[in-house]
Amino acid sequence: MVQRILNDPDNIVDEMISGFLKTHKDIVEATENNRVIKAKNIPKDKVGIITGGGSGHKPAFIGYVGKNMCDAVAVGEVFSSPTAMAFLDAAKAVDQKKGVACLYGNYSGDNMNVKMAIKMAIKQGITIKSVIANDDVASAPKNQREKRRGVAGEILMWKIGGAKAAQGGNLDEVIAAAQKAIDSTRSVGIGLSPCTLPAAGHPNFEIKPGMMEMGIGHHGEPGMEICSLKTAKEIAEKMINIVIPDYPFKEQDEVVVLVSGLGATPVMELYVLYNEIEKLIKTKNIIIYKAYVGNYFTSLEMKGATLTIMKLDQELKKLIDMPAYTMGLKQK
Amino acid sequence: MVQRILNDPDNIVDEMISGFLKTHKDIVEATENNRVIKAKNIPKDKVGIITGGGSGHKPAFIGYVGKNMCDAVAVGEVFSSPTAMAFLDAAKAVDQKKGVACLYGNYSGDNMNVKMAIKMAIKQGITIKSVIANDDVASAPKNQREKRRGVAGEILMWKIGGAKAAQGGNLDEVIAAAQKAIDSTRSVGIGLSPCTLPAAGHPNFEIKPGMMEMGIGHHGEPGMEICSLKTAKEIAEKMINIVIPDYPFKEQDEVVVLVSGLGATPVMELYVLYNEIEKLIKTKNIIIYKAYVGNYFTSLEMKGATLTIMKLDQELKKLIDMPAYTMGLKQK
Missing domain, CATH: 3.30.1180.20 (Dihydroxyacetone kinase; domain 2)
Structure with a gap:
């Protein structure tokens, strides 16, 4: 028997989100979709940065929503992907007609749901481009990098992508910086x-x-x-x-x-x-x-x-140095 | 068998300190006593705030050294008090002839060593006054509050005492604020x-x-x-x-x-x-x-x-709101 502090295991994610929102009122806020959390006071006219993933990885994923990192997150059940609708609603919550960068990890459920969200978004006039983190060397040989999973390198990808968007980068520039981050x-x-x-x-x-x-x-x-x-x-x-x-x-x-x-x-x-x-x-x-x-x-x-x-490189150095303020990473 | 990442268990504290100093170069620095760590860039002419305690409680205690919290910390072995000399050297590292506030938890080893350090400090012309945290309700009845141990309330005591010193409070004012914090x-x-x-x-x-x-x-x-x-x-x-x-x-x-x-x-x-x-x-x-x-x-x-x-109260509210920048608590 695992010694846990919980009520109903089937309800743990919703209760966690509720406690998280109450604690970090200065950083995040709820949206209409109760599995989507967004940053407070998102600056105007910037590319939106979203991510999403299963729960149980705290501070990932919701702990990296905030100033100069992710603008919104889709929250899944423990160790399982958020729904396509949650990814879509995360994008809608932060879209400012500058496009949305979805920076997430290489897992089959997330891949499927992000792809579906991108298709649905197009119909609603929202452009989502994505970068898929695959930093885990142990998960596949180097000549099959596309099979590798995303792990803690995702945090650096969010840091870089979020900073690029905060600098005023356009969608392609944000995607390129996040891609360079994870490729490095x-x-x-x-x-x-x-x-x-x-x-x-x-x-x-x-x-x-x-x-x-x-x-x-x-x-x-x-x-x-x-x-x-x-x-x-x-x-x-x-x-x-x-x-x-x-x-x-x-x-x-x-x-x-x-x-x-x-x-x-x-x-x-x-x-x-x-x-x-x-x-x-x-x-x-x-x-x-x-x-x-x-x-x-x-x-x-x-x-x-x-x-x-x-x-x-010089670009990544500037972006990694940019301040950030989230539950999981606060940096001056 | 406990599954640990370590080399020699007898060396774990020194190696931890070494890794900590390498990681947080922007916040802390070593002193001549290898069991004392101090904040970088301590503002001039302020009351020094020190603490100390056993290791194994991370972020406590060394994680609360930094801007507007503790100025130096004495580091003990795992779950055991720092030496009197470490408390003394922490005081010496931050003394600016405005006095030093030692804010620590109510454990017999710490009490003994802080008392010895205070005596030794007097001979060296340094004034140390102390506040002893005793927030743990379960550790003794209310009419024996002096027997109660200090637990996580110490963090709030450091936050309040550190903020009061940063505001320019004199030693008695800092001690009074920290005492009020723990009494509340x-x-x-x-x-x-x-x-x-x-x-x-x-x-x-x-x-x-x-x-x-x-x-x-x-x-x-x-x-x-x-x-x-x-x-x-x-x-x-x-x-x-x-x-x-x-x-x-x-x-x-x-x-x-x-x-x-x-x-x-x-x-x-x-x-x-x-x-x-x-x-x-x-x-x-x-x-x-x-x-x-x-x-x-x-x-x-x-x-x-x-x-x-x-x-x-009004004073504590202002002090708790003051920004802080330490490994364990970063607040805008």
Whole structure:
């Protein structure tokens, strides 16, 4: 039995949204569709930025709605895609006749529903273009990048796309910046313990004590290797050796590094892990321009972490530096 | 076996500090004492705000060092007090001959070490005055408030004391504001699963599946009652019925509400819990001026949550509204 604070598991998403809206009144507001949340005080005449995804990944996805990131989000059930109607309503909520950029992760349900939303939007005179995050190196070989899933790299995609729109970029410029961001980004995850869907009540996969899973997905999708639990230093080496050569990141590259916990790993361990990652990256003469460490994209109460690295150019550097104010990312 | 990302458990605090300093270069910096971290760019001629406590409670304590909150922190081993020397060095790092306010939690080790640090400071010409947080209602009866422990209410005390110092308050004014903050604050915790000290490797207490512990402390200190695991609505009622009558908070009071996870409880459940707490507070005609929901003060990978309520007056309202910029609390 999983020890949870909830009422009816079938109602957890609606109750979570209700609590979220009450807490963050200064950042977000409800819309007519109760599975769509939008930012408050969206600046005039800008491209709308939307996203959407399953629940249980907090702060993703609703935690990245706010100033200079996403303008609206479509909220799905736990670990399952929002409906096409929710994506459409998110677009309608933020459309200012400048077009809407839908920046989301590569999962079959999301792909299907975003495509349907785009078709419906055309009929209503709204232009939606999309960027599909596929930063998870472990989910498919490099020559099949279109099959790779989106993981914590999505946050950097939202940061860049949101900043470009805030700068006044047009739809094509916003899409190009978000696409460049995700094309320059690689991630890998490690799992130390499983999670349990509230409605199921038992884990849908297993990680034995003393073992870990390299390359695990954000919903427990199988990784590349199950091995004995390593030290932080060894884990960092394994993660770096997957992420760095794939892009590949090279000497003198300037990068953003994001280490996210998967939920139940204490934050102090994330800093221990980042401490090792930073040393390894330095050894490779790659320059860390900015680092984010914390619970940025979780999987309920899974233990483990993800490593995400994004290569910067002059444009991306300016956009990553732009202030942001959301529940999940606040930056001066 | 607990599934952790670490190297040597005896080295976890030093490695965590190293990773923390590398990540938050814009907010904090090292000092000569490797167990003391200070804020960057502390404004001139202000009262210094320091705190300190055991590790494993992230963002507490080092996550609240930064603009308009704490100026320096003394870092202890996991769940154990910093040394007297660390408290003293924290004071020395921020002393500007305006005095230093040490705002910390009521635990015997911290009390002893802060008292020693104050004595040593006098000899060096530094004035330290202290406020001891004792917001945990469950830890002693109301007529023995001096025995109560400090829990998540400490964050509100740091917010208020830090803001008062930033406003230019003198030492006595800062101490008075912080004391008023904690005197107006009450908290209670619930535990759903235990945590394990990295060096011990096994939990030092037990919560059976299907059960929960009302009034549990931040280190698993025994609470008031062990009962079957309730729904979010019932848990909210139990927490409210402990916190509200103790102060007591009354009709038309304006309050801050802080719901913190203990580490491994998914954040979506905290919003579900807050959704119920908000309804109950409204029913009592108490006015929620501001709410914080998230992992603000954790206990490694414990499952559970704390509820903290602080009554506001005009002064506290202005101070709680002041911007802050720390790893754990960023507010415009």
